[in-house]
Amino acid sequence: MNNKYMIFILIVVSIFVGCDDFKEETYSMTSIDTSICNQLLAADSVAVKVNAIGLDTSFTSMADTISYVASLDSSQIEVSSNPWSVSLSSDTTFLNLSSTGEILIATNGIVDLTLYSNDGQILLPESQSIDLSTISDCSEMKTRYLFNLSSDTHLLRMTESNSQETLFVVMNNE
Secondary structure: HHHHHHHHHEEEOOOOHHHOOOOOOOOOOHHHHHHHHHHHHOOHHHEEEEEOOOOOOOOOOOOOHHHHOOHHEEEEEOOOOOOOEEEEOOOEEEEEEEEEEEEEEOOOEEEEEEEEEEOEEEEEHHHHHHHHHHHHHHOOOOEEEEEEEOOOEEEEEEEEEOEEEEEEEEEEEE
16 A cells, blocks of 8 residues: 555656646747738738739740730739739639749738749749748738749749639748
8 A cells, every 4th residue: 555655656746847847838920920911911901902814725835924914014013011912713813923032922812823934934932831830820821932033023823723812912031
């Protein structure tokens, strides 16, 4: 019987001593993700409406597509302190992105983005993951892409399974 009490006391002591080893960790979003989240949440009043272009298959080359979309003033987006409100078609939609440097593009919808240079080459994102702390603090952000752009204008191709109004935040990665 004495051994049972001794084992019980050892277990209780080890629990108290062991719990001191675990420190409570706190996680928070980066300042850039906080800024993106604030833009997505305040979008009802400040979003800039832009017309994305849904193209048919009449364009024979990527160069034709790029030059056509670039000629439309209504389909231009750039780095902005306000989000862009874009109506996406149920298939593929295009915008012209004017920007250089490290650019973050975040959306409030699950959108597959492909970025093309002026010569039609696909530009791969440096990152397209969202930190878990950002996911827990900002459920509004669904996609987040980081691109390092060298030239001035790019063709942004967006594909989404649901045709809907989607908010885009385009900002420098500072």
